[in-house]
Amino acid sequence: MTFARRQRSARGSGQQLRAEILSAAKELLARTGSVEAVSIREISKMVGVSAPSIYRHFADKDQLIEAVVAQVFEDLEAVMRAVGDPAASPMERLRQQGMAYVRFAIEHPEQYRLATTPGQTAGAVDLVLGSGAFTHFAAAVSECMAAGLFEPADPVPVVLELWASAHGIASLLIAKPYLPWGDLEAVADRVMRAACVGRVVIDNVLGDDATAEDLSQWVIEQRQHR
Template sequence: MTPTHRPRSPRGSGAALRAEILDATAELLARTGHSGAVSIREVSTLVGVSAPSIYRHFADKDELIEAVVARAFEDLSGAMHAAGDPALSAMSRLREQGLAYVRYALEHPAQYRVATAPAAEGGAVDRVLTSGAFQLFATTVRECMDEGTMTPGDPTPIVLELWAAAHGIASLLIAKPFLPWGEVEATANRVLAAACVGRAVLDLIGDAPEPDEITDWLDRLRRAPPAP
């Protein structure tokens, strides 16, 4: 990569340079596909500054990658917030937020892989429970409880289950794009709808029912006379 020389930054432009460094790191992540292929030297070359200029903002590469991931979580949260139509029911908004999550992952696959990869305890990469995306999911689950579509209680286990569904389909669509998924949006929609509705049904049947119990419940539902 040919070094790019840039003029000396004016005083007070540190925030702008920091943003450029984060943009360059995100670009390298997208280009290489994993954090191991990103180096401070490559970032400095892409931005057009010396490596010491990078170290004025970030102690090391790990801190730089964590900052990129933290920003990705902020962007993810923003995308999910934008998808929530207040005119919809809480259950519908939960599905729409899940779809926004999947779309973001597909549009930013490298950052998403790094954000969801195993990390040292306490690192920004693993601060899932305090992320805006998690908190938004939790708020909407509480609203489902208020509407009566989910049993009132601690929303955290439910959010983790729904997160697992969104992460699962997003990761598979990224890792195995050539499988016969059909229309991607429709596939993700079915998976997330099944997760949302399935959780509500489990609340009606009982926690962790056996498959035969679910079959019996469905049979009784089919045989029930239609409501007048």
């Protein structure tokens, strides 16, 4: 996408120009798959403005990239909100949200890497992630607690544990695509289901102090009762 050469901006059109700059930067980042390939000069050509015009909206390239990543992750909030089936159980909705998160990360690998790499982006991106993905995970976890699936407590530690599972498999699928994963959807689904079921077993059967031996014995007993 290349924007036509712009005429002199009319009064009050600053927000429109900012949106066009972000759109061009987003497209360039998605097309090249590399933040190094994104330059103010190239974006100015795409939008049809001078580099100083871009600097009026963004202090430097880093601030522009952060705004682009934050904007992309605003879409994640809508995706996670849309996948929750009201007729499904709280546990199933939690699994669905985890899968939506993983799919989104795989579809936006460079943006996801930038958003989750220490020192790359902060501030706006963290706010978007915190208000979007975290909020939806927290709501689903709270519903699981209300339904007696998880031990009623502060949902934050449980949210972070499940978020870590979603982030872990998403990051590996992005960083190591050449490994023999098999069906990516099936792999991610097993990871998310294992994290959810593991939390149920710990909370309702074995307790936080359970050892690997306790878990092994419990599994053996369950098999014997089949």
